[in-house]
Amino acid sequence: MEILRIYESASGQKINTEKSSIFFSPNTSQERKDEIVSILGPMNDLRHAKYLGLPSIIGRSKKQIFAEIREKVGKKLAGWKGKLLSMGGKEILIKAVAQAIPSYTMSCFLLPMSLCEDLERDLRSFWWGQKQQESKVAWVGWKKMCKPKSLGGLGFRNLHAFNLALLAKQVWRIFTNPSSLAARILKAKYFPYEDILNAGLGSSPSFTWRSIFQSIEVIKNGTRWRVGNGRLIHIWEDKWLPTPSTFKVISPPRDFGDYPMVSSLIDQDTK
Structure with a gap:
């Protein structure tokens, strides 16, 4: 309550307890829950599925948690399939819209490889002219199409590599701005005695840290x-x-x- 009071005094914003919620560990007894709620005010014991557009709790099935991304991309593709689009038009839509949809989530979490493959499969089918659910022949491999145009490709994103690149930007921010709140929290928990480039995965890491950790090698290889x-x-x-x-x-x-x-x-x- 003292922390909330200081926040209210510093920001000029008052916490509305009726619009706030709190969630507890499954190991918390009902007595302790009631005690805490009575101190904090009339808050609901509720777990928000999302916070700032991202899943607040990551379970075991990562593909299921991030399935909404594929649904969003699928809706976009379904709306475009009925239109007469040139290959140039399809290229622009794929690059500017479809492949941009997961960017925000990719900057925080490492998407499952299987989900990236499913997304690329959907984009590939759209590119080669799929209208409903019929199978279409892919005359050129997707890996080749992801190469730059100067090397004979079309410059489409390799989603897994792009995901690692976005997370590597977070590593670089932590490395170059160690005084930031995120950097100080992660350092205190996962690499208290060294810099992030020499950090280990640690025991029972969060999915956020596990995702960032996977991209450290990208920075090491490129710097x-x-x-x-x-x-x-x-x-x-x-x-x-x-x-x-x-x-x-x-x-x-x-x-x-x-x-x-x-x-x-x-x-x-x-x-």
Whole structure:
């Protein structure tokens, strides 16, 4: 209640308990529930299915939780199938509308691979002229169509790769803005003694962290260090050399004691 009071004082907004709800762990006794509700006010014991357009609780069946995305895409495709569209028109609709629908969810959660494949199957069928549920021959593989036009493709998105790219942006935000609230919460829980690029999955991770964790490798593969004082750069494990092949030191590791960082190679007296 003190936290709510401070929030109300700082923001000028008063909490409307009649429009607020609270949900408890299944292990919470009814006595404790009644006690908490009596303190907080007339709140309902209710679990909201969604918060800001995203599922608030992720169960075991991820595909079922995110099935609504496929339904939305399917409705769009169904509305377009009855129209006479050129191949150029279909391309624009797929890129600008159909493949954009899951973007918001993809920026927070890693969609199941099977769901991405189902979405791509629906888009492929629409592209090749499916009207109802009849099967159509796909004359070119979808992977080739996802290549850039300069390489002979059409530039469609590989949904799984695009999903990882969006989550990698979250990793980069956490890495470059460690003072943000999200970064501080995730660091305290999952990587308290290191940066996010060296974080582990941890025990009983949330689905949000599990999703972000899967994209860390994208950042590792696409970035390298710029040497400053060298205190955070590991000599052999990190990419910091200007050599384009590996950007890593390929010579056998030498003993630098407990501090094998690039800073140990820098002579501070040399100008």
